[in-house]
Amino acid sequence: MTITGSDRTGGETDPGSTPLYGNPSLDVLTERALRLARDGRALLGIVGEPGAGKSTFAEQLLARLEKERPGLTVAVSMDGFHLAHKVIEARGQVAGKGTIDTFDADGFLALLHRTRAETEHTVWWPEFDRDLEDAVSGAVEIAPHHRLVVVDGNFLLATRDPWRQARELLDESWFLDALPEPRRERLIRRYISYGFTPEAARAKALGVDEDTSVLIRGTVSRADLVLGELG
DSSP, X not given: OOOSSSOOOSSOOOTTSOOSEEESOHXXXXXXXXXXXXXXXXXXXXXXXXXXXXXXXXXXXXXXXXXXXTTSEEXXXXXXXXXXXXXXXXXXXXGGTTSGGGBOHHXXXXXXXXXXXXXXXXXXXXXXXXXXXXXXXEEEEEOTTOOEEEEEESOTTOOSTTTHHHHHHOSEEEEEEOOHHHHHHHHHHHHHHTXXXXXXXXXXXXXXXXXXXXXHHTTGGGOSEEEEEOO
């Protein structure tokens, strides 16, 4: 799901609530993010395991950045590059939806390239629509005045081809070091809010999503900054 201001939904924490991550503080992180965009457009990656609160953290950061420098920042998500649900069904991957093989990696990388290079006109990003269970193209505008683009996603630091190119296209990447049990519980609550039964939600969170978590946690050493979750 993509953050464009105050329209985030989907079972995440209210962006006005206490930050999930506080080491370093949000004030320090805001200053650091602003420094990235001093000399032109910059891309900041927010990485974490499923349920780490990437979208919530990104929205809280965006709200602070908007307060400091209105109109400077926009946020987008790798989730807009989910393969279409009908494609995932045809490939027999419905149970594994959200794993690294169910995304259009090349399309994502191509748009990262465009976002860095095409600063004189609008670049349009897709976003994932939870009601449709599909991505919607042309949903988020990155305009010339957007000099800082916050990109959240699970696999921004992945080392397998072609994903490994994503790290090179980001000016910085921040890894959300989530506490294991709160992360799993957030994930289960999110799936229940999407219509899963409690049993199905737990099975998905503790099954295929745990495999994805192992992959993502293995990329933490590639991050520029690791943020600790507040207990």
